[in-house]
Amino acid sequence: MGISLSQALAAKRAVRVVVATNQENGTVSYHTGTLRHEEAGAIGPYFRPARLTTSGGKPLTALFSDRFVGVSSDESIAAQNPFSISSSDEVGLSISRLGATIVAKFTLIRWGNASYQVALAERGKLLEGAGAVVGNSPGDALYIVSLQEAPAPR
DSSP states (O other), rough: OEEEEHHHHHHOOEEEEEEEEEESSSEEEEEEHHHHHHHHEEEEEEEOOOOOOTTTTEEEEEEEEOOHHHHHHHTTEEEEEESSSGOOEEEEEEEEEEEEEEEEEEGGGGGTEEEEEEEEEETTTTTEEHHHHEEEEEEEEEEEEEEEOOOOOO
């Protein structure tokens, strides 16, 4: 069952995250992983709000519908299926709230740490937003983010 951003920040512990995008060019992306809680604090003269982040942990695994894997059901038929796990990317993610503003910062690790931000809004326990295509290519994309409680460490 999903949890809201407010619940995730109040819990002050790691959460599972799923991000799905649908891009204007027809590409869909699917990112999964864990975000850890980081307390609010000063960074030099700047204030950084509490956030959920991959920073200091493992990046999200990102799969894309325009990266195919061949699958054979028999010797004569080969099909192409999207979301090839062997063509995944690593993406850093940080989600923070300052007042009513929610921002997701995506960092494309294998693309020279290129980063971009997407403003998000709450829709029930989901976060939704519209912004740049993954990688800041031309065009627009819709973003949906869901958070779930992470299993307790053993």
